[in-house]
Amino acid sequence: MRSLLKKNTAYLWSPEIDAEFNHARKILSSPLLVQPFDPSLETHLLTDPAKKHGLGYGLIQYDTPRVYKNIWDELSLIDDGNEGYLLTWGDRIVIPHRARNEILSRLHFSHQGLTKTSLAAKSSYYWPGMNNDLKTLIASCTACQKYQASQFSEPLQSYTLDQTFPTQLMAADLFDFTGINFLAIVDAYSGLAKSAVKNAKMLLRKCKESDTDFSAALHEFRCLPRPNSLSPNQLFFGRQPRGLLPTLVPQDVPLDPTLLQNRNLAKIKNNQQTDESARLLTPLLPGTAVLVQHPVSKIWGQTSIVLHPLDNGRSYESECSISGKRFRRNHKFIRKFIADDALTHDLNIPGSISSLPVPHTSPPPLLVRRSSRISQQTKK
Structure with a gap:
């Protein structure tokens, strides 16, 4: 049929052209179904808007696996x-x-x-x-969540480097030893705020074992210099008080400013080495279901609901989903629970x-x- 539209061609309606015309008219006038219609697929309607009365329309559904x-x-x-x-x-x-x-x-x-x-x-x-x-x-x-490894520690909050004089920031924590409650108060300027409870418990345990006076042992502990630094007494008093050990160096000599500078540089280097293996944890929103790690067995077995974050941004107050008991935990020891x-x-x-x-x-x-x-x- 296309040959009739060419130039310099005689318009002759041959039997072959008549057969092709009838075949095309039959296709256009008959209901054409290529595949069953699926209502769940996106459908496109194809019509000729230029004609008021058309021979029909086309419903096109694209179901090709594009992935x-x-x-x-x-x-x-x-x-x-x-x-x-x-x-x-x-x-x-x-x-x-x-x-x-x-x-x-x-x-x-x-x-x-x-x-x-x-x-x-x-x-x-x-x-x-x-x-x-x-x-x-x-x-x-569920099984993998229960026995997964502990979380990474978060980067250190270097508040100790911001202290320029003693008692500018004090840290306090409660602990018990042999059924007796103790309150540990530490000057953050000394750099011992993080390990205060651990050092106090160890010193109490050793003094009890050796029948030594705890107050005298604590005084000597404060006189001992820290590695690459000064003793807690030197940082607090600006000099070294007398202790049990006899010395030739006068104890009332003012501190050399270079020692304090070296102490701060050593602290910065130590923090950088610690932060190399640290990672920031995703904050938890109130109402989030979390798993709590047991401090001894390291198993993530207890489920609780986060109530709100604490002021430091690293700890959260949560409520046990079974007993209803409320407790505070650092973000390192709680992680988001994903239902199975x-x-x-x-x-x-x-x-x-x-x-x-x-x-x-x-x-x-x-x-x-x-x-x-x-x-x-x-x-x-």
Whole structure:
């Protein structure tokens, strides 16, 4: 029919052109159905707005797998015998949506971390978003959350470097020893605020063992210089008080300013070395479900709800979800709890490999690799 529109061509309505015209008219006037209509897909209506009465319209639904666009030319179909066709990408099996939960469960059967599980998955399987599904699965595993490692310490708050004179900032903490309550008050300028309770308990324990007076031992402890620094008494009084040890150097000599400068430089270097392995933790919002680490067993077993952060920004007050008891913990010892329903583990889906039994006492059987299958000519 297009030949009739060419120049220098006689307009002859031949039987062949008449047959083509009738065939085109039949197609345009008949209900054309390429595939069943799916109401859940996006639909485009194609019409000719220039004509009031048209022959019809077109309903176009785009259902192409765009997530496979980058590897579309590398996908292959392998006849798997009685089970139908198997979609592959190289040596990796492309897992359909209904079978992914089962594959995820088997990949995490040994409860390993994300690195090992991802390597095992990438060597045999592929589906869009596989890494995110693995990350969600491992993060929501109850057993893995309970026995996971301790969190990293956060970067130090170098408030001690801001102190320019004694008693500018005081630190206090409560502790008990042999059933007796003690209050430890420490000058932050001395640099011993963090280890005050530990040093006090150790000194009390040793004095009790050796039957030594604790007050005298505490005085001698304050006279001992710290590594690359001065003694707590020198920092507090500006001189070294007399102790049990006889010395030739006068005790009332003013401190050399160079010593204080070296002390601050050593403190800065120590903080930098400590912060190399530290990481900032994501702040927790009120109402967040968290796991609390046991101080002795290091198990993340107790669940609680965050009430509000404390003034220092590093600690939170939370409430136990079972007993209702409130307590305060540093962010290092609480972490966000991820429920195990983050992924729907529907293991009884008919028509998929989910119907295969999963043993609980021994590792699951390995899937047959491509090299051991009865391979036929691939189709693209």
